[in-house]
Amino acid sequence: MTISFLPTLFFIYQVLFIPPSKALNSTESDYCPESFSCGSLNSTWFPLSRSSGPAGCGLLTVDCDAKPNPKLEFGSESYDVLGMDYPFLKLSDMYLSTSLKERECSFLYRNITFMNSPSIVYRVSPIIILYRCRKKMKVDHQFQGYEKYDGCEGFSVFYRNPYTSGGSSQDQVSVGFIFTIMAGLTVYFLKTHTICLWRNLSRNLSSNGCIIDRSRELQSNYFGAPMFSYLELEEATDNFHVSRELGDGAFGTVYYGKLRDGREVAVKRLYDLNRKNICLFFNEVEILSRLRHPNLITLYGCTSSHSHALLVYQFVPNGTVSDHLHGERAKERLLTWPIRMRIALETAGALSYLHASHTIHRDVKTTNILLDGDFRVKLADFGLSRLLPGDVTHISTAPQGTPGYVDPEYHECYRLNERSDVYSFGVVLIELISSMPAVDISRQKHEVNLASFAMTKMLSHDLRGLVDPSLVGIGNDGSKVIEMMIAVAELAFRCLQAENEMRPSMDEVLEKLEEIYHGGEFRGGKECDSCSRPSSEAAVILMDKTMSDSFR
Numbered sequence: 001m002t003i004s005f006l007p008t009l010f011f012i013y014q015v016l017f018i019p020p021s022k023a024l025n026s027t028e029s030d031y032c033p034e035s036f037s038c039g040s041l042n043s044t045w046f047p048l049s050r051s052s053g054p055a056g057c058g059l060l061t062v063d064c065d066a067k068p069n070p071k072l073e074f075g076s077e078s079y080d081v082l083g084m085d086y087p088f089l090k091l092s093d094m095y096l097s098t099s100l101k102e103r104e105c106s107f108l109y110r111n112i113t114f115m116n117s118p119s120i121v122y123r124v125s126p127i128i129i130l131y132r133c134r135k136k137m138k139v140d141h142q143f144q145g146y147e148k149y150d151g152c153e154g155f156s157v158f159y160r161n162p163y164t165s166g167g168s169s170q171d172q173v174s175v176g177f178i179f180t181i182m183a184g185l186t187v188y189f190l191k192t193h194t195i196c197l198w199r200n201l202s203r204n205l206s207s208n209g210c211i212i213d214r215s216r217e218l219q220s221n222y223f224g225a226p227m228f229s230y231l232e233l234e235e236a237t238d239n240f241h242v243s244r245e246l247g248d249g250a251f252g253t254v255y256y257g258k259l260r261d262g263r264e265v266a267v268k269r270l271y272d273l274n275r276k277n278i279c280l281f282f283n284e285v286e287i288l289s290r291l292r293h294p295n296l297i298t299l300y301g302c303t304s305s306h307s308h309a310l311l312v313y314q315f316v317p318n319g320t321v322s323d324h325l326h327g328e329r330a331k332e333r334l335l336t337w338p339i340r341m342r343i344a345l346e347t348a349g350a351l352s353y354l355h356a357s358h359t360i361h362r363d364v365k366t367t368n369i370l371l372d373g374d375f376r377v378k379l380a381d382f383g384l385s386r387l388l389p390g391d392v393t394h395i396s397t398a399p400q401g402t403p404g405y406v407d408p409e410y411h412e413c414y415r416l417n418e419r420s421d422v423y424s425f426g427v428v429l430i431e432l433i434s435s436m437p438a439v440d441i442s443r444q445k446h447e448v449n450l451a452s453f454a455m456t457k458m459l460s461h462d463l464r465g466l467v468d469p470s471l472v473g474i475g476n477d478g479s480k481v482i483e484m485m486i487a488v489a490e491l492a493f494r495c496l497q498a499e500n501e502m503r504p505s506m507d508e509v510l511e512k513l514e515e516i517y518h519g520g521e522f523r524g525g526k527e528c529d530s531c532s533r534p535s536s537e538a539a540v541i542l543m544d545k546t547m548s549d550s551f552r
Helices: 094-101 192-202 230-236 275-290 321-326 337-356 408-413 418-434 450-459 478-495 506-517 537-543 545-549
Strands: 010-015 035-037 043-045 048-050 060-063 071-074 077-085 088-092 131-134 147-149 155-159 180-185 245-248 252-258 264-270 299-303 310-314 369-371 377-379
Touching: 230 252, 230 264, 230 310, 264 275, 275 299, 275 310, 321 369, 321 418, 337 369, 337 377, 337 418, 337 478, 337 506, 408 418, 418 450, 418 478, 418 506, 450 478, 478 506
Parallel strands: 010 180, 048 060
Antiparallel strands: 010 088, 035 043, 060 071, 071 077, 077 088, 131 155, 147 155, 245 252, 252 264, 264 310, 299 310, 369 377
């Protein structure tokens, strides 16, 4: 595959210019020019300053004598200033564009750091994300519609090119790959009552295990998440009209909305600005702002103005997996067995990515697994998520989560680690093969907790009353579905072990599901000799003919 590249990386900075005297002390303002000429920029002013001029006159310095274009300097990095169309600056990054053109891989390890200041906001639009995946992982099916580059040793790179449709071939198709970054640089003044509100609410949040950097609270962005005005979200949701409600959660109501730029969104409005909810708010913004994966929900931004805290996500139209398994949409029977297998695989892929990023979701359940228009997974709700430092095996913290999904060892011993998510995912697997909710008080006493009920059935070699019989023969050969269900049940059995050391890692779960999904264990209806075997005698019983007969 041949791709041509435009030899520039465009940055567009929106600058609200204020007079230097408003931002500098009286001594500095005595010799800092209010405006200055800078090559092709003609006249410009604060927050820019000449690199050859007096020190401390601006937030960003420009080398106006550089040829052929002035250069904007960010520490050791510099970018050509191609022009200014107030209030925008257009910059280019020759290093990055050259690396892309020559298919180098070193730029993937490059960190670009912009100034960290309460007076600066960076907004990125559109976002072009490069996904780096180990070559041994079979993930091509998760990146349908993406460009793929195999030139880097040990891994493949996937990305979407937003400039391959629309416009003239001269303007778009011929350039092949353009990075466009919209960055807003806003100088603003905060009202006293807003400052007091957030200071009071954030006090001692860290004592509750909240992931929060208080130095960022009052910025116009938080970990790079764009800030929306409350009025804009009111307009988008028709003043949060009841007809726009998508659902209620433990901490807030979610509304459907449409932004002025045409994007459909889901807006979560927190019920109360108490400490717990503010902790969840900051936690979710931080987690989702630093993670990118095709099967994670996308956070478009948030607002924290006055007494309101709202999170703005991409709109996912097909509801939750829970809705389709045993909720309002269960009667539609849209989740055939192949779709359920793909849901399991994509959810496992998202969790494996989280764990590789040292993040524990802590609330994995079918109501937090959303489905887009093509029934692809979007894992959501990161308010309870925790970061697990790479050098520790667990975190000691008070148990949180949803009844029926909480790891029993975490619940009893207050020890949280990545295998806690594995247990919750095991419950999800049982829901997928049974179409039953994790907890149902209308069931018999010994069946109220689905995980316990499933373990009892599997240990007794009998899946009758557990599996959903309507799945057999839907969209696939019945015997093939039965064998796949047995394999998934075996995997769920391993995930639901009481001791977390007995559970597989999420990487192992993903690998096993890939084998099942791609038919690796069932080619020609026979088992594959090279495939991994069950890990214990208790697991071997799941492959018994007795269990197979229980499906019939």
